[in-house]
Amino acid sequence: MAELEEGIVSLFQDRKGTAVDRWVATTCGYCGTGCGLYLGIKDDRAVAVKADTEAAVNKGHLCLKGLYEWKTLHHPERAKVPLCRRGREMHPVTWEKALEETAERLRQALAAGGPEAVGIYHGGQLTLEEYYAIHKLAKGVLGTPNIDANTRLCMASTVSGYTRSFGVDAPPGCYEDLDVSRLVFIFGANPAEMHPQLWQRILRNRKLNGARIMVADPRLTLPARVADLRLRLRCGSNIPLLYGLINILIKEDMLDRDFIRRATAGFEDLARAAAAFPPERVADLTGVPAADIVAAARLFGRSPSAVTVFCQGVNQTSQAVDAVTLINSLHLITGKIGRPGSAPFSLTGQASALSMREIGGGGSLPGFRNPENPEHRRQVADYWGIPEERLPRRVNDINRMLELIDTGRLKVLWVIGTNPAVSLPDLGFSRRQLEKVFLIVQDIFYPMETAAFADIFLPGAGWGEKTGVVTNSERRLNLVRRAVAPPGEARDDLAIVSSVARYLGAGGLFAWQGPENAFRELRELTRGRPNDMTGVDYALLEHLGGVQWPCPEGGRGTPRLYTDGVFPTRAEEAQGYGEFNHPEGRARLWAVPYAPPPEVPDGEFPFWLNTGRIIEHYHTRTRTKRIPELQALVPGAYVEINPHDAARLKISEGEVVRVVSRRGWIEVPARLTDVVAPGEVFVPFHFGDLDPGEGGRQQAANHLTGRNVDPLSGQPLAKTGACRIERQEAGSMGQEGQGENCSG
């Protein structure tokens, strides 16, 4: 077991011996953990990486991805010049031509169709300054409601869940909680693979302090295997499980009644709703034995502290926002919040996903302002010097934007730093929309899947080639630094967005001399707000190695929120969750409804379809597939099937099967493993479809996923759907409809 625990998840690495000209301090550009590292530069090229032994987050450790990150720089397929489409071909053009064309298309669409005719959809791996520029351009110049980010597929449910419970989208806890908590409850997350350095901290806590680990996941992940208590619930059954825990906590009076009285509202309603979920019913609905549900509630209730770590097993399932609010409630009714070792803690996915949320990516205005609040609107409009009416009141999420393309209202879409041709659900539908719209793609690699649909391609500078701020899961602002020049004519996203603004005649609003200048501007918009960073500048970030917001002037940052039991629930902040009817300053306990997921297995599609990720790859692999060491480890997609199901269906290890859903199909090798339960399958979503030259196999998991979304957050349910497995007859591989249906 010791080997399993240490095994793949962390590598200590020290390359003091590597011959380099200089080491540049920076922050890892992959996951939201935010590890500190040094890039080794020799002759102006990146040649090595070493972990930062002083870094508060990772203290000298890095995972696989961080270790090889430098290899994404200087790759021959880095995009180097702007391209424009002429017929079927993309041709190199000058920056002037590309920018002029981009601005002209936006202008024409605006003139003909108004602000709804244009849109921007961006990723979560840019810098805070770049997000600020994008949102200033979209909301302050174009005035379009069509502005969204891939946080819609990632953290949108947490954004709404935190806001509903606490009044603002701010993660209450910090990593230190993982070091000191007596119980780490891992709920719908697999940090051993996705946040490896946090998993190391959890294991260290167990070793040094005897912390307990409890895991709720349908898959037998590494954390589930080593947990003290494992709740292997069925896909899509978070709500009954959480209600089941709350039911026992109340029945056995494992509550902090004083905290409930003082700091919360809505307990009676929550208690009434939870009463309908006794352990026997919950066992029926989740597949978790009733005794384990009781044991889990007691472990949580009796532990002096507890932190619940959650991620996509919550955000991407049905009733995701409701699940987030119940997780928050679990902590609120037991008073396990605002103290060391106690917090509901959503792990953010991408390196700067939280930066994006705090500056508008989750649908707010900068500084978590409410776009429906006249005072907030005025503050932003005045600061930018634009008419207040221009600011959209409600943004259209990417789901709505695709519908607007489908109905011909959205004409020009600008995609920045995300690969929707692989990552959006229901790829058949989504790719048709990318085909239909006039598409501008801004990415660091060419080719990549979404660029195949582009009319204009703009080459961006990536990690290691630009300086700026990235905010990690614990609200820590870190610096990423330019260590080498971008390849060819590539330019950083801040410069590109500012140039487009200039071509649109709004250059005066974007007259920054580099990122630090932009940071100073955006910082002012956080004054007095939940993410106040008016006390932060680049020098302080350098000096302290990162600062956690809020950090008002003169401050040094705030590791933990709500330590006084007062919550920022105020009527004027009550963005997007309807009528505000509870006392200010108290956290809200919601009695959420329960309904089974919208799509469940049936005779035709008898398996639960679960999709997600693995340690070796990052998202759509534009970076990790170009790192030979990582690509060799897992070169293609596959489907995990439980050996009992495989035996029943006569499927052997490695056999290529067809996975079919109501939306589409993929053909991938079967991997027989008890990591998935009988009746469930899992497909990693990292893989785009192979080109004909590579065998032409259709393998992107999102051919299978559907357009059902959480009604409160608009987040697609990438983890809850139904599918069947078809065996391929010899010789019929790859031809639609010729598989042998062996789902029953």
Ligand SMILES: Nc1nc2c(c(=O)[nH]1)N[C@H]1C(S)=C(S)[C@@H](COP(=O)(O)OP(=O)(O)OC[C@H]3O[C@@H](n4cnc5c(=O)[nH]c(N)nc54)[C@H](O)[C@@H]3O)O[C@H]1N2
């Ligand atoms: N190596 C690597 N690391 C990454 C990434 C990557 O691509 N590669 N991506 C980053 C990003 S953007 C993100 S958002 C995070 C995601 O990090 P995670 O959320 O930890 O990863 P996932 O594999 O998407 O899903 C986690 C778990 O949710 C479980 N799950 C599925 N359905 C349910 C359910 O109904 N209930 C419960 N309780 N659990 C369920 C799955 O079985 C899976 O084990 O990882 C980040 N880190």
Ligand SMILES: Nc1nc2c(c(=O)[nH]1)N[C@H]1C(S)=C(S)[C@@H](COP(=O)(O)OP(=O)(O)OC[C@H]3O[C@@H](n4cnc5c(=O)[nH]c(N)nc54)[C@H](O)[C@@H]3O)O[C@H]1N2
């Ligand atoms: N079925 C299924 N689908 C999912 C998920 C799932 O679990 N299952 N997870 C969802 C989640 S949580 C996420 S976060 C999304 C991720 O989905 P995407 O955002 O599509 O994933 P990436 O591959 O990270 O795409 C980022 C793109 O930006 C480019 N890039 C990197 N750095 C820069 C830069 O500095 N500037 C510019 N301009 N470009 C840059 C990269 O080359 C890449 O093409 O996928 C979602 N889709």
Ligand code: SF4
């Ligand atoms: S844990 Fe995340 S931030 Fe740290 S090295 Fe790995 S990918 Fe990078």
Ligand SMILES: [Mo]
């Ligand atoms: Mo994500």
